[in-house]
Amino acid sequence: MVQDPELRARLALWRVPGLGARGWWRLIDHFGSPRHVLAAPPAELHRCGLPAAVVEAIHAATPESADPDLRWLEADPRHHVLSPGVDPAYPTRLAELADAPPLLFVKGDPELLSWPQLAIVGSRNPTHNGQELARDFAQTLAGRGLGVTSGLAQGIDTAAHQGALEAGGVTVAVMGTGPDRIYPARNRALAHRVAAEGALVTELPPGVGVRRSHFPRRNRVISGLSLGTLVVEASLNSGSLITAYQALDQGRDVFAIPGSIHSPLARGCHRLIRDGARLVESVADILEELDVQQALPLAIPDRTAGVTADNGGSDAGPDPEYAALLEAMGHDPVALDTLVGRCGLTADAVSSMLLLLELQGRVQALPGGRYQRTGPEDV
Template sequence: MDEYYPWLILGHILKNRNAISRCLIERFSDPVSVFSSSMDDLCNVEGMTTDIARDIKSFRHPEEKIMDEISWIKGNSVRFIHLNHPDYPDRLKNINDPPLYFYMNGNIPLKGSISIAIVGTRRPTVYGRKAAEMFSAELTKAGFTIVSGCARGIDSIAHRAALEAGGLSIGVLGCGIDVAYPRENRGLMEEISQNGAIISEFSPGTGPEKWNFPQRNRIISGLSLGTLVVEAAEKSGSLITARFALEQGREVFAVPGNINSPYSGGTNNLIKQGAKLVENTLDIIEEFKELLTSELKHGIKSNSTQGLSLSEDEGIIYGLLGLQAKHVDQIIKESGLGTQRVIQLLPELEIKGVIEQIAGNCYIKATL
């Protein structure tokens, strides 16, 4: 019998009843022992019902659909990681309802990785986009692997920023591992699989059904030491990831947002409820400093002009800017440098790549 076969059969019978799956493997060690156990022993497992136990005992081999799936896995060089696999991440295994198994395209060991999740709205503002880029790039340089969900918006921005910073990223899908969703992210998914991993607990060919995404969110948080919510409305799906993180005993961080922005209501509420307010990467790194080397944890100096070749006046303007856009008139007023001098320096700072002009004669600090 193929090694994958009993795992896939048990997974199909239990239909993502992951807490029961975990209890069964803890009790009987492996699926073969589950199938050979008595009805009474099965019914004594936490969460087990008579109907589920009967389904397990009444199963008869072979199952053609499962054999086809095994052929597909092997034919497409997809890795199949089950609860007893040596590469199954301990951090994920320790949540209440870990996936019985998952499919993986990638070249990094998930076990032992220092990972942090970055999630948020699918429709970010300029502020949210720049915040996601900054945190993802700087956390990557500090030694973190960035985990997210390959969705539009903050997820995609976080993945790309990590890859552009020369780091690793993990994408967790709410569909089959062979399904590109959204379609425009097919190239991004391929790049992640070459510089990290794409994983899914859903069978190949599974479409992006809306109920899959809350389920996959527990894996995003489960793989991670903490979850950073960059920008989220009050009913954003990313808040589900934050809730899972709390239930799993992981850290939750939130980027404060404009009180008038509908895309910041969720993050601001998280902060009210006890999530750590973060203004720069060091706010996150200090929670995990014992896991990082001295060189890495002291190598990030957010919002600093150190290493930048700026004149005194350029430094004044640069210091005034952040991820929240400022109109040129506000910059002139706050800098005290005078209109002509500010107008002269803004293009020079753009050429140096340290600030960016956005719509309406407004400027923000560039992500370095």
């Protein structure tokens, strides 16, 4: 087992119940290092303004407290523990925060935590259209070279991770549990794939299970890793609004997709827009605001619709359904219901196809729920 005394001290101190990131940094500012904190007399710890229970827990901590973390670290070469100022792979954007996690437990490629990335978050119980939007935005952004970060939850988070993976892009999942506990359990296969192709990350040590208080902590890491946060669907009490407002507090960009005024899942996004979030209708809105478009590749792979969207054509022929949809649109503004009737497809299918065509610059969304062709004749 690893015998590095500094690492052991960091791990042991971070396991102290009730300490938290801000308490950690206050102690480090005063004592200089975790080893000095653990060796400090209780009276000196009290002078740092810590609760009596935390002082008692620090006094009781021993180097052996780190053993579960070290066993996890040594169990797999893809397991990593990162500390700011110690490990070069610790992401700079996260280290800038006043409450930056003192430790990150990473399964996967730690270098991806510093990749330019956008957080995509939203409801755990989204509409079908919301899931498709999250998946399509994530797929297109990942295809452009931007990483996609989310929280591995059901709903929008799951769709965002899946979209990025389908594009062969970068995705990072921030967990609200220890690195050895997957929540929700139904996302176990997705978590394994993210770890294999991207990175799972958490500030919570191995063995720590699900608690409600962990998720706001997780959310600040999601926004802290990212250049900006996109909220797809959210009610007024959605946890994704916490992520968005934390992003604003961190000085990061916030984006929101508007929806129907009658939908409860649009109200959170509408509140964000009123509070200064950027209204988003296309991926271009995000790339322009983040000013990263010039640094990203032109290819926009699509692995679900059978359409090649690379801004430069393809040897493959046009997808028949997309060609039929464009033919049905004609060249005048047309409503969604009209297109559904002309194509014989479901409204969800037509909406998804229109979104992809809009992202490719071939269709423009107009006021009143109408659409018009803007691009070349073929798909």
